[in-house]
Amino acid sequence: MTDDGPRPVKTTKTSLALVRAVRDSDGATLSELADRLDLAKSTVHNHLHTLVDEGFLVRDSDTYHVGLQFLPFSEHARNRDPLYSTARQRVYSLAEKTGNEADFIVEENGRAYTLEYAIGESTARGLSESSPFRAGNRFHMHNCASGKAMLALLSDERVREILDRWGLPATTAHTITDESTLFDELETIRRRGYATNDEELIDGYRSIGAAITGPDDAVIGAFSVGGPAYRLAVDGSSTREIAQLLLDEVDSLKSELPP
Amino acid sequence: MTDDGPRPVKTTKTSLALVRAVRDSDGATLSELADRLDLAKSTVHNHLHTLVDEGFLVRDSDTYHVGLQFLPFSEHARNRDPLYSTARQRVYSLAEKTGNEADFIVEENGRAYTLEYAIGESTARGLSESSPFRAGNRFHMHNCASGKAMLALLSDERVREILDRWGLPATTAHTITDESTLFDELETIRRRGYATNDEELIDGYRSIGAAITGPDDAVIGAFSVGGPAYRLAVDGSSTREIAQLLLDEVDSLKSELPP
DNA sequence: GTATGGCGTTCGGAATACGTGAACAGATCG
């Protein structure tokens, strides 16, 4: 576990661990949770009750689920920056134009969060249910195109910080798990202006990503477009076309930004 | 404050109170929060750090904001029931057909949460930024059409429970603040099959709502359509047309449901 | 009909970890 500053509040941590456990198991009972987190049932009891009272959990007979009280907070965060709304709308046009999946992603705390996700005509609808890019999902930065596009624009120092904290876990055989390989890749991305993901996150899935920077050159987020590997040849013309589309979209978005 | 069971976890409560305060003030500093919640700076310090570490808050120089970590949880809750996705898609068709605002709302813990929101052609886009019906917002059940539609189908006992917990605060001069008046209204709604909201939540805003019930007659959620009062005469033909549209939509949704 | 095991719940007691306040460091302002 990483050192998180002076004196972490343990009680809050266990409460949050409980909520996380409930989400990960898609509904759990008190005893299950007590087992899983190695806590006394009475302790879990008290935590669950307060969390239910606050609306962050819901109790359905004896099973606890994630509550809707998270919504007002997540929507608040999602609309914090007016740019987010603007960018999110463009995701739909990207999906439509390319006929693939498109998303808008933001970095926070060294992890990537999908703020908006859309699918174009040629993609099977079923995918949206399971796609890791679906709005609200959160993943590592090193194995997705938009994540790498953003990393490429951060300082080496910050990148190292992120890698230290979250590591480079592999999800497929193609995932970059070596720090220096990643730094080489970031260099390529900087030169080329866009990033690619060649089955590094999911087998058979490729994507192309481009980062969005603010007036002060700070990274704001990234767009990416992806689809099944057979449709997106790595160095094929379609890749370059999509990359161009992304870069244009980023430019046009930037021109709309206030100073 | 309501009694929330045996032994509430105080520490978790203050952590959550901090997050709430951050959201309500749209970004706050440590000292501000310490003042507001009447806590020692050092206490707030520890809480904020753990919350940042967990991703539920973000620190921007010295101001704290709501973090994106809420997203994975809220989306989980939003997709918990597959019905939610089906219902949410219909909101768009409702908005289009009526040219007004449409939403899908769910009850949890005695409060109403907007899961999906859409605006039709004739509504000014600007509204969506401030509308209380925007996705993720949460409000009382007694002063909105869909809330009342749902209340009408709950047992009197449950309704009373909800009223006791959340009260009947007034937001306009038309808000129902009296318990027996509300029960009379619920009776009317049951007879008529749909609920109306005549400037009870926002001045100049009217809406019509219809509840969705599951195979076991349990209330699942509600649709509503609303707009400026001048466009929706209370007992005019448009109201009845929209009500019919809502009821049809509810029926068609129900026919899609598994046993 | 009774026994057993599962669940959530309650409660008293003990140790921990939370909250406080005072003192420190850095920044910004007059």
Place this chain on the structure above:
DNA sequence: CGATCTGTTCACGTATTCCGAACGCCATAC
């Protein structure tokens, strides 16, 4: 350069959390 904001650190005392055992409840088993 002093005054006054920040946020940070630390030692201390006590309130709070956590535990464990006992309880009630509802199944299912026998």
